[in-house]
Amino acid sequence: MIARFVALLGPKGVVTDAGDVEPWTHDWRGRYHGAAAAILAPASTQEVADTVRLAAELGIPLVPQGGNTSMVGGATPPADGSALILSLRRMNRIRSLSPQDNLAVCEAGVILSTLHEAAESAGRRFPLSLGAKGSATIGGLVSTNAGGTQVLRHGTMRALVEGIEAVLPDGSIFDGLDALKKDNRGYDIRQLLIGAEGTLGVVTAAALRLVPAIAARAVGWVGVATPAEALALLRLAESRLGDSVEGFEVIADDSLGHVLSHIPGTRCPIGTRTPWHVLIEVDDADSGEPGPAERLEGALADALEQGIAIDAAIAASEAQADAFWRLRESLSEAERAQGPALQYDISVPVARMPAFMLEAAAAAERAFPGTTASSFGHLGDGNVHFHVRAPRGTTDGPAWITAQGPAINAFVHDAVVAAGGSISAEHGIGQMKRAELGRLASPARLHALRAIKAAIDPQGLFNPGKLIPEPGEG
Known part of the structure; x- marks a missing residue:
């Protein structure tokens, strides 16, 4: 063989x-x-x-x-x-990059940070970033419909992929790289392959949408009392600043505290420690006046006057802006250093998210005494990372996860579904969540998933054991 x-x-x-x-x-x-x-x-x-x-x-x-x-x-x-x-790592060429078309055609093995650098050198940018940008590849990002911190303005990979080339299970090549704005030839094979986790086809290349490079940006840190105030701040910012709001991240104070405790050289940007914090970035593609810092300052002044915000600061330099973002990007590392935890990548409708963040955390702590729960993430697109931490003093994390994990998983996922949400917002199903998808998804969804898989990959040879629950599983 x-x-x-x-x-x-x-x-x-x-x-x-x-x-x-x-x-x-x-x-x-x-x-x-x-x-x-x-x-x-x-x-x-x-x-x-x-x-x-x-x-x-x-x-x-x-x-x-x-x-x-x-x-x-x-x-x-x-x-x-x-x-x-x-x-797919040997297939790592950027086949073309056109500032005029705002399009880059990349092979599946191109590393995300490599695309960022190439786009920047051409005066453009690819508006998707995440912590694994130095190792994550374009094929994987397409296959998992990756998100990140810029989804609020630019969407997930589904919105950024203009075309796909892929090999289907029979060995035929689907050539869909032409970035057509209108194409009504039946089912959208491109969208079927995005987020399929390699179960329907092997993505070999993608045509990706680029946007103008950032000419000026402003990054602010805001203290608020509750997630509801954070959402009110987002709506105020959108009304004042339009679609220039590029990032909007909400962070519980205990999660911030873990960063300050475990990550050297970090400090809270504002003098007041508040129950919740918001990181907001405003970007402009031109350097016109008023600039983003001035406009963000005006919006935050309104928020303070209206009682939406408790305290606020705007980064005075690029280095300080990066320091603000370092707090957000260090959350996962700090949570790991804090101790064992069960971590959930979930989404619920944006309007329900503020209540969910508080009520689900309180309910989990009541149901599992000694645990602590909180969340952080992309409030504007309804996706947060919800963590349930082991009781203080837990020394054997794997044993705690083995003993408590199934019950806590079911508890959190049931709460998500009850709120009309999804148990996987941006990380995919893989093998970790397959049984839970089988338990919680509607019969119609499961039937469609299995029927599509069976039709396109009848031998079941593409990425076995991932995404699609077996009948009776869960």
């Missing part, structure tokens, strides 16, 4: 050394462990197609993999070693 793939891809296209394969058989958080006899690394779309056809002939499952930064075990091979890893 391996010899046939070597004949197809050459020695550089097949990795069999156990030491080289092993790091790619588990997720980056160490929660999921698999096995694979080899990593297949094609260097072109045609080689991907040839690889898929041979795998189908041999009946070998394939696990597509980019930067292997999945938060839900979505790129980890099965533990029984039945699948091979299909790495």
